[in-house]
Amino acid sequence: MPVIRVEELTFCYNGTEVISEIGFAVERGVYLAVVGPNGSGKSTLVKNILGILKPQQGRVELFGRRLDDFTQWEKIGYLPQRLNGLNTHFPGTVAEIVQMGLTKKDPALLADTLDMMAIGHLARRLIGDLSNGEQQRAMLARALIRRPELLIFDEPTTALDPETRDIFYALTQELSRKEGTTVVLVTHDSGVVGQYARHLLYLDKKVIFSGTFRDFCASPDMAGFFGATSQHIICHQHDKTGSGR
Amino acid sequence: MDLPEIFAYAFVQRAMLAGSLIAAVSALLGLFLVLRRFSLIGDGLAHTTFGSVAVVLLVGISPFYITLAALPLVMVSSLAIYKLTSSKKINADAAIGMVSSLGIAAGIILSSLSGGFNVDLFSYLFGNILTVNRTELVLSAIVFAVVVAVVVYYYDDLFAVTFDSELARSMGVHTERLNVILFLLTAVSAVLAMKVAGIMLVSALLILPALTALQLSVSFRKTMIAATAFAVGAVLCGILFAFVLNLPAGAMIVVFNIIFLLLVFGIRRLFTGRG
Numbered sequence: 001m002p003v004i005r006v007e008e009l010t011f012c013y014n015g016t017e018v019i020s021e022i023g024f025a026v027e028r029g030v031y032l033a034v035v036g037p038n039g040s041g042k043s044t045l046v047k048n049i050l051g052i053l054k055p056q057q058g059r060v061e062l063f064g065r066r067l068d069d070f071t072q073w074e075k076i077g078y079l080p081q082r083l084n085g086l087n088t089h090f091p092g093t094v095a096e097i098v099q100m101g102l103t104k105k106d107p108a109l110l111a112d113t114l115d116m117m118a119i120g121h122l123a124r125r126l127i128g129d130l131s132n133g134e135q136q137r138a139m140l141a142r143a144l145i146r147r148p149e150l151l152i153f154d155e156p157t158t159a160l161d162p163e164t165r166d167i168f169y170a171l172t173q174e175l176s177r178k179e180g181t182t183v184v185l186v187t188h189d190s191g192v193v194g195q196y197a198r199h200l201l202y203l204d205k206k207v208i209f210s211g212t213f214r215d216f217c218a219s220p221d222m223a224g225f226f227g228a229t230s231q232h233i234i235c236h237q238h239d240k241t242g243s244g245r
Numbered sequence: 246m247d248l249p250e251i252f253a254y255a256f257v258q259r260a261m262l263a264g265s266l267i268a269a270v271s272a273l274l275g276l277f278l279v280l281r282r283f284s285l286i287g288d289g290l291a292h293t294t295f296g297s298v299a300v301v302l303l304v305g306i307s308p309f310y311i312t313l314a315a316l317p318l319v320m321v322s323s324l325a326i327y328k329l330t331s332s333k334k335i336n337a338d339a340a341i342g343m344v345s346s347l348g349i350a351a352g353i354i355l356s357s358l359s360g361g362f363n364v365d366l367f368s369y370l371f372g373n374i375l376t377v378n379r380t381e382l383v384l385s386a387i388v389f390a391v392v393v394a395v396v397v398y399y400y401d402d403l404f405a406v407t408f409d410s411e412l413a414r415s416m417g418v419h420t421e422r423l424n425v426i427l428f429l430l431t432a433v434s435a436v437l438a439m440k441v442a443g444i445m446l447v448s449a450l451l452i453l454p455a456l457t458a459l460q461l462s463v464s465f466r467k468t469m470i471a472a473t474a475f476a477v478g479a480v481l482c483g484i485l486f487a488f489v490l491n492l493p494a495g496a497m498i499v500v501f502n503i504i505f506l507l508l509v510f511g512i513r514r515l516f517t518g519r520g
Contacts, residue, residue: 050415051415052411052415073415073416073417074417076415078415078416080409080412087408089280089459090280091280091459091462091463091465091467091468092404092464093464093465096465097408100401100404100405100408100416101405101418102401103401124464126464152415
């Protein structure tokens with residue numbers, strides 16, 4: 001049973017198709033990178049998967065249940081793209097926000113999760129008083145605290161410094177490998193694809209490519225679509241890291 | 246007249262109790278509204294309350310039950326504002342302005358039809374908490390109990406939806422249902438608040454205590470408690486000074502809300518250098 005199954009998904013905004021007849025499945029433990037140019041529908045796809053947006057056509061299943069019938073939201077950790085929209089006047093402490101949605105508050109779990117993101121010292125600070133990077137780390141901690149089976153990150157590392165970004169990717173890779181956590185990562189960072197994410201979904205309103213990174217690098221169709229040089233650059237970038245493939 | 250003498254009057258006791266309950270309810274709901282940038286909804290609902298009171302007076306319902314009778318119309322208006330603000334095609338502030346103008350226009354036309362503005366309608370425009378009756382006191386207590394129960398029961402969901410409604414939806418929070426509950430309770434609160442501060446000043450009870458508490462920069466839970474405390478404090482001080490100085494209670498309550506806001510703002514600036 002796939003963790004995510006998307007079939008014939010179409011979403012229109014003001015009559016314009018943002019994504020069209022998208023279909024793919026994500027199995028348990030897969031680390032999937034969703035890539036594509038600006039406006040290709042990556043974030044829209046994620047919002048449709050999570051029920052934030054309602055598609056005009058198609059269906060989404062999470063853990064084998066249709067989205068309308070799905071209730072086990074504690075299995076999912078989500079980090080939205082925009083932190084710019086964060087209300088800086090919101091009087092929530094880091095501890096309150098990280099524990100948001102937890103039915104049972106567990107101080108030890110909170111401390112562990114905050115330490116994992118190196119923000120244990122910020123627990124009592126208001127979220128609006130933090131720097132963008134600290135806010136992002138707090139939001140990552142929030143997504144991780146329930147130890148979810150499915151993690152969905154929409155451009156999670158934009159506000160992070162390189163060191164924290166590496167820690168974040170290593171952590172998600174470890175969760176995927178050791179705990180079998182499924183990771184869906186929307187990213188512009190082609191260096192991440194292949195190094196951490198073994199599977200790739202290339203979107204441009206439609207699915208251009210869906211499969212493993214190895215298949216992507218070997219695909220003559222993709223060489224034709226991107227040009228052999230671009231394909232080689234992406235794949236070579238990965239080869240240099242010496243991992244993943 | 247000394248304090249024990251003032252507090253001995255039954256109508257003063259009723260006013261202070263009902264006023265405190267209504268102010269607490271308004272402050273609790275106001276915090277969610279202010280943080281979600283729906284501050285103007287109080288104004289919008291107050292204006293539709295004006296139209297609703299005019300309808301009730303035209304129909305000839307006894308002024309004794311006017312608060313109760315105006316409730317359904319204001320609740321419907323509140324849902325209309327919610328539906329319009331949810332629309333991607335109309336901005337929230339424009340939607341509130343639209344319903345608000347309709348409420349005032351309807352009020353003016355209906356009062357004209359019923360022979361011009363009368364004393365009853367004016368008393369609702371400016372409010373008079375000292376004339377609160379037993380029905381209104383009981384209604385205030387019921388609404389207070391309901392709002393506190395809703396806030397306690399849905400605390401986590403309300404926190405999430407106030408922080409980020411999309412994130413809340415991804416956590417399985419029924420944001421639509423929560424919004425409808427919030428808007429309906431705000432409508433009830435606005436109708437009751439018209440008795441305390443008058444239609445002209447209803448939004449002050451929703452906005453000012455929340456703004457004052459937000460200046461404290463403390464956790465969400467503490468901000469809620471502080472907003473309620475400031476609201477109740479302003480009602481008690483307002484009624485007391487209105488009685489002693491023979492001034493309108495509603496306006497004095499608003500003045501004390503402003504005084505608290507300026508005090509907290511000033512103290513914060515003094516100690517933290519942040520304004």
